[in-house]
Amino acid sequence: MTEQQGFADITGRLETLAIEVPSWAYGNSGTRFKVFGSAGTPRTVHEKIADAAAVHRFTGLAPTVALHIPWDLVDDFAALRVYAEDHGVGLGTINSNTFQDDDFKLGSLTNADPAVRRKAVQHNLDCIEVMNATGSRDLKIWLADGTNYPGQADIRARQDWLAEGLAEIYAQLSDDQRLVLEYKFFEPAFYHTDVPDWGTSFVHCLALGDRAVVCLDTGHHAPGTNIEFIVAQLIRLGKLGSFDFNSRFYADDDLIVGAADPFQLFRIMVEVIRGGAYDGRPEDGHSRAALMLDQCHNIEKKIPGQIRSVLNVQEMVARALLLDTPDTRAALAVAQREGDVLAANEIYMDAFYTDVRRDLAGFREERGLPADPMAAYLASGHQEQIEADRVGGTQAGWNS
Ligand code: LRH
Numbered sequence: 175m176t177e178q179q180g181f182a183d184i185t186g187r188l189e190t191l192a193i194e195v196p197s198w199a200y201g202n203s204g205t206r207f208k209v210f211g212s213a214g215t216p217r218t219v220h221e222k223i224a225d226a227a228a229v230h231r232f233t234g235l236a237p238t239v240a241l242h243i244p245w246d247l248v249d250d251f252a253a254l255r256v257y258a259e260d261h262g263v264g265l266g267t268i269n270s271n272t273f274q275d276d277d278f279k280l281g282s283l284t285n286a287d288p289a290v291r292r293k294a295v296q297h298n299l300d301c302i303e304v305m306n307a308t309g310s311r312d313l314k315i316w317l318a319d320g321t322n323y324p325g326q327a328d329i330r331a332r333q334d335w336l337a338e339g340l341a342e343i344y345a346q347l348s349d350d351q352r353l354v355l356e357y358k359f360f361e362p363a364f365y366h367t368d369v370p371d372w373g374t375s376f377v378h379c380l381a382l383g384d385r386a387v388v389c390l391d392t393g394h395h396a397p398g399t400n401i402e403f404i405v406a407q408l409i410r411l412g413k414l415g416s417f418d419f420n421s422r423f424y425a426d427d428d429l430i431v432g433a434a435d436p437f438q439l440f441r442i443m444v445e446v447i448r449g450g451a452y453d454g455r456p457e458d459g460h461s462r463a464a465l466m467l468d469q470c471h472n473i474e475k476k477i478p479g480q481i482r483s484v485l486n487v488q489e490m491v492a493r494a495l496l497l498d499t500p501d502t503r504a505a506l507a508v509a510q511r512e513g514d515v516l517a518a519n520e521i522y523m524d525a526f527y528t529d530v531r532r533d534l535a536g537f538r539e540e541r542g543l544p545a546d547p548m549a550a551y552l553a554s555g556h557q558e559q560i561e562a563d564r565v566g567g568t569q570a571g572w573n574s
């Protein structure tokens with residue numbers, strides 16, 4: 175075992191951890207085979223926000239909730255903001271949805287029909303109006319655009335239309351707002367996708383300007399992709415805007431973050447911290463990367479599913495911060511410089527294998543939080559209460 179600095183050295187930085195939860199994690203979701211309804215599922219946007227607030231109350235880790243438009247459409251977003259704040263959370267990223275309207279079957283911002291492209295641009299402009307009312311900083315755009323068959327569309331013209339549409343949307347953002355462009359290598363399109371990878375997203379963001387940045391969804395890569403390398407590269411380029419965290423065994427599984435591969439989550443956080451995107455280093459042109467969850471709880475209870483998720487992120491952030499304490503960082507630098515492959519790897523793995531769970535329990539207690547948020551939630555009666563209260567009505571979420 176190499177010498178590690180201790181947990182006490184990282185608590186200040188750990189305190190700044192904030193994870194944004196997605197409103198849609200609380201709604202019913204499923205696969206294309208079945209959406210299972212579950213007791214206690216929110217029937218309204220307000221109930222989704224109340225659930226997000228519960229996650230924050232028990233963990234202290236989730237101060238904001240992201241909305242998806244039109245899933246979370248309400249008449250008065252300013253009032254929704256007040257409602258959220260009254261519950262102890264803020265409204266965060268506004269996710270623009272141009273994938274569930276029949277008009278967008280053959281594409282939205284990349285559709286060959288100018289009238290459909292206009293409609294897609296307009297939806298994003300409407301989302302900016304929502305942001306102005308909610309006080310949100312980020313407009314997140316993920317497009318389901320793509321084709322299934324070679325020759326189906328002019329894939330080059332679609333890039334031009336995409337650039338034009340994005341420019342029109344970007345021009346409407348205020349100086350403190352950002353456009354965050356998410357990529358995904360396939361699904362729902364199976365031959366080509368218009369924003370399939372970080373390079374394409376980067377190229378568009380670069381053309382747009384400083385306030386256009388890339389969103390990296392951990393489930394949106396081919397199996398075996400070295401995601402932490404992409405993280406390091408985007409941070410170098412000043413273009414890593416945010417994460418959609420989830421985990422996967424096969425494709426875009428949207429499982430609980432850190433469930434499938436905690437080591438990958440650790441490796442990603444090591445690069446985020448190493449690059450300055452955890453603390454934010456404005457002097458080097460790096461702002462903090464927004465850490466968001468993008469998950470669906472198809473078979474497990476949703477609030478505990480979210481509690482488990484934010485705790486998993488906290489645990490891997492703590493272990494990654496251990497690697498970034500001055501002595502350990504120095505020891506790693508020496509081993510790397512000397513080409514001592516095994517020593518360098520041992521230092522790295524020591525941080526990953528450090529069990530921080532007891533320290534984290536104490537850290538929470540010192541801050542007036544339950545030592546074991548999951549157990550505290552299950553013992554609180556909250557789940558039974560919402561299951562009794564929320565009967566009938568339309569279930570909100572993917573299928574609303
Ligand atoms: C696409 C995606 C994108 C959507 C969300 C519901 O797979 O990751 O972020 O907004 O799922």
Ligand code: MN
Pocket residue numbers: 316356391418468
């Ligand atoms: Mn996503």
Ligand code: MN
Pocket residue numbers: 358391393394426468
């Ligand atoms: Mn996804």
